[in-house]
Amino acid sequence: MNGFLGRVTTPFTFGLFAVSAISGLALFFHLGSNLFHSMHEWLSLLLLVPFFVHVWRNWGAMKGYFRRGSMIVPLALSLVAAAAFAIPAAMQGKTGSPRAAVMLMTQTPLDNLAPVLKTTPDALRANLLQRGYKVASTADTLASVAAASGAPAIKLLVEVMPSR
Incomplete structure (x- = not known):
């Protein structure tokens, strides 16, 4: 096993680092983010295996x-650089996921959703009725209207969003 590790640790470290560096640059410059995001995360995690084997095998030099x-x-400069990114992000507080915000909007009664969409509850209800959806009252949610009408809630939300 020791001979095998000696032969493959450095090549794996090099190969996975190259993949991590290239995918990291692509993500930084927003090139093909959908192609590189998972690749970068998972293969960078996998890079830890040959890294730790390399450190273990060279512990005397370390x-x-x-x-x-x-x-x-x-090491100190690396920690300072990491802190320069982590501390401002931590100071901003929690930020929500856009997906969670969309789901929350579909679960909100039309009475409360209308001001967010820059309209009145009655105008929002009329808009949905005009589009053929079944709306009983402004206390309904987009999710309940969608379920009653046999449509996805996200479709209703997209349809009632004000244009820019």
Whole structure:
């Protein structure tokens, strides 16, 4: 096993790092995000395996870096760089997922949804009725209107969204 690990650890580290670097650059420049997002996350996680094997196999040299102090500055700078991104993001508080916001909008009564859509509850109800949907009252939700009308709730939301 030791001979096998010695032969494949560095090539796997190189190959997975190359994939991680290329997919990371593509994500940074918003090129084919749908192609690279999962690839980048999963293969970067997989990169940890040969990385840790490499550290394990070279632990004597790693201890030397710590003894000489030459590991301290790079690690400290790496932590400072990470903190420069993490701290401002943590200060912003929680941000919700757009998918959750859309689902919440479909579960909100028309009375409460109308102001968000820059209309009145009665105008929103009339809009839905005009489109052929079954709306009993402005207390209904888009989800209940959609269920009664045999349509997906997201379709109703898209139809009643104001145009830009």
